[in-house]
Amino acid sequence: MADPIKLVLYVAGETPKSLAAIRNLERICAEHLAGKYKVEVIDLKKQPQLAREHGIVAIPTLVKELPVPIRKIIGDLSDTPKVLVHLAVEGS
Amino acid sequence: MSSVAALSRAELEARLEEAEDTLRAIRDGEIDALVVKGRDAEQVFTLEGGGQSYRTFMEAMDVGAAAFDQDGQLLYANQALCALLGESSTSLTGAALIGLLDAVNQATFRRLLTQALHERRSAEIHLRAGGADRSILLTGTPLEFGVVRGVAITFTDMSEREQAAAAHESERLARAILASANEAVIVCDRAGRVTHLNGAALRICSESPIGKSFADAVELTFAEASDLMSGDDIVTLATSGMPVQGLEAAVRSSSAVTDVLISAAPLMVSGERTQGCVVTLINLSHRKAAERHQALLMGELDHRVKNTLTMVMAICARTAAHERNIEDFQKAFSGRIQALAATHTLLSNASWQNLKIGDVLGAELAPYATQSSGRITTEGLDVAVDPKTAVSLGLVFHELTTNAVKYGALSVPGGKISVRRLGTADGGALLIEWQEREGPLVTSPSSSGFGQTLISRSLGSGGATLEFLPTGVVCKISIPRYGNLQA
Numbered sequence: 001m002a003d004p005i006k007l008v009l010y011v012a013g014e015t016p017k018s019l020a021a022i023r024n025l026e027r028i029c030a031e032h033l034a035g036k037y038k039v040e041v042i043d044l045k046k047q048p049q050l051a052r053e054h055g056i057v058a059i060p061t062l063v064k065e066l067p068v069p070i071r072k073i074i075g076d077l078s079d080t081p082k083v084l085v086h087l088a089v090e091g092s
Numbered sequence: 093m094s095s096v097a098a099l100s101r102a103e104l105e106a107r108l109e110e111a112e113d114t115l116r117a118i119r120d121g122e123i124d125a126l127v128v129k130g131r132d133a134e135q136v137f138t139l140e141g142g143g144q145s146y147r148t149f150m151e152a153m154d155v156g157a158a159a160f161d162q163d164g165q166l167l168y169a170n171q172a173l174c175a176l177l178g179e180s181s182t183s184l185t186g187a188a189l190i191g192l193l194d195a196v197n198q199a200t201f202r203r204l205l206t207q208a209l210h211e212r213r214s215a216e217i218h219l220r221a222g223g224a225d226r227s228i229l230l231t232g233t234p235l236e237f238g239v240v241r242g243v244a245i246t247f248t249d250m251s252e253r254e255q256a257a258a259a260h261e262s263e264r265l266a267r268a269i270l271a272s273a274n275e276a277v278i279v280c281d282r283a284g285r286v287t288h289l290n291g292a293a294l295r296i297c298s299e300s301p302i303g304k305s306f307a308d309a310v311e312l313t314f315a316e317a318s319d320l321m322s323g324d325d326i327v328t329l330a331t332s333g334m335p336v337q338g339l340e341a342a343v344r345s346s347s348a349v350t351d352v353l354i355s356a357a358p359l360m361v362s363g364e365r366t367q368g369c370v371v372t373l374i375n376l377s378h379r380k381a382a383e384r385h386q387a388l389l390m391g392e393l394d395h396r397v398k399n400t401l402t403m404v405m406a407i408c409a410r411t412a413a414h415e416r417n418i419e420d421f422q423k424a425f426s427g428r429i430q431a432l433a434a435t436h437t438l439l440s441n442a443s444w445q446n447l448k449i450g451d452v453l454g455a456e457l458a459p460y461a462t463q464s465s466g467r468i469t470t471e472g473l474d475v476a477v478d479p480k481t482a483v484s485l486g487l488v489f490h491e492l493t494t495n496a497v498k499y500g501a502l503s504v505p506g507g508k509i510s511v512r513r514l515g516t517a518d519g520g521a522l523l524i525e526w527q528e529r530e531g532p533l534v535t536s537p538s539s540s541g542f543g544q545t546l547i548s549r550s551l552g553s554g555g556a557t558l559e560f561l562p563t564g565v566v567c568k569i570s571i572p573r574y575g576n577l578q579a
Contacts, residue, residue: 012138048135
């Protein structure tokens with residue numbers, strides 16, 4: 001069995017786009033990545049220093065940590081096909 | 093050499109792509125926060141503009157309020173809305189909110205969300221929340237959250253207003269009912285102090301009863317437990333949830349003592365807890381008077397029946413002792429019983445009250461002559477007597493009439509009888525004289541019959557004397573005034 005896709009979602013408290021990104025990611029994971037992902041949500045409002053690890057500038061940003069290569073998807077994840085392309089799971 | 097120079101081409105391309113992507117996202121409004129590296133540490137700046145201030149403002153509102161983005165997703169709901177919908181701030185999600193609505197109200201809600209993106213709109217929805225059916229007025233206005241467009245919606249609970257209006261109307265109705273009740277109604281609070289009372293209650297209460305304890309406001313005495321129970325005991329029982337029904341008591345007011353039937357019930361305004369009690373006092377004066385009158389009548393009837401039976405027994409025994417054969421007995425006995433019956437009929441017709449001497453005489457003479465025929469004259473007999481005297485007089489007049497029919501003035505066509513009042517004797521007794529004239533020559537009887545005995549003994553301390561004058565019988569009847577005369 002392949003390693004799970006490890007994702008880190010960076011949000012800023014409960015801004016509208018942060019809430020939308022969480023909602024969209026939940027939906028995408030449920031519909032396309034069932035059982036194959038691991039998600040960590042990091043609130044940079046509470047822990048801004050964690051932005052450094054992945055060099056986060058804009059929020060919300062989703063980082064695909066595994067499998068490598070690391071990829072960043074910036075925005076509220078409302079464009080599902082684009083998200084799937086970046087996660088390289090389209091058609092999988 | 094700079095750090096960039098050390099990067100491979102592929103890495104540089106990846107960085108460039110990320111930089112372009114970030115710019116595009118900012119330009120397209122896909123992000124609403126930025127991380128800025130400060131002197132010491134990273135800081136996060138949101139692009140909501142006044143975003144945080146709208147939350148602060150909504151939280152300060154008394155009415156329910158929520159913010160939705162342009163996709164209709166719930167961004168924020170204030171505490172007033174959570175309380176209104178019976179949800180916690182964590183459980184109230186967009187899905188939970190929609191879940192409270194049926195299909196029709198969902199459609200109304202979604203339509204408002206769409207329309208309010210452009211202009212202020214209102215709509216009414218109905219839902220069940222917090223254990224109650226609610227009518228909620230929604231008012232939606234466009235709201236900009238920095239880069240995001242959305243809608244702010246206020247939720248005004250119309251049912252509270254409707255309930256307040258209904259409660260106001262209900263209180264008016266309750267006051268009208270209280271004021272209109274015939275019975276005295278007194279409302280006490282949990283401490284047993286009078287808070288409301290109607291006009292009927294005001295008439296039997298002490299002055300200014302509002303605020304006083306029930307026992308101070310109403311002076312009650314209980315017939316069956318005068319020392320053991322007070323008005324406050326009843327109020328305490330009722331306020332603790334135990335109704336009290338139908339206790340008889342007397343209320344002393346400044347003007348009179350009134351018999352009342354007192355009941356008390358717990359006052360339940362809402363929920364399980366009693367707010368006090370409602371005491372009703374039904375005026376029993378008329379009923380008590382009727383009961384006393386009825387008891388008096390029953391006693392009187394019992395007494396009279398016994399007296400009458402005793403009298404019938406005595407008449408029977410005496411008649412039997414004086415008559416020679418069964419035919420004579422039957423005739424004399426029947427006549428006397430009929431006399432008794434005639435007087436009873438008169439008494440009954442007059443409800444045993446105000447029977448006059450002239451009426452008693454008329455009843456006995458009726459079979460033989462009318463007072464208008466000229467043979468009988470009366471004078472001064474318009475005097476009322478009590479029932480006992482009437483019965484005795486009836487028997488006396490019967491004996492005199494029977495005697496007159498058999499031997500005296502009524503035994504011949506021209507005979508006459510006058511009955512008149514002579515006046516009053518010493519001691520206040522009323523004197524009546526029966527005088528026969530123009531009848532056959534009278535001689536004294538050789539022996540004294542029962543009729544004669546009855547006449548002389550009938551009127552107790554009064555009595556009658558018979559004289560057998562040659563011109564006709566003269567009987568002087570003395571009626572004791574005290575206790576027997578009613579006029």
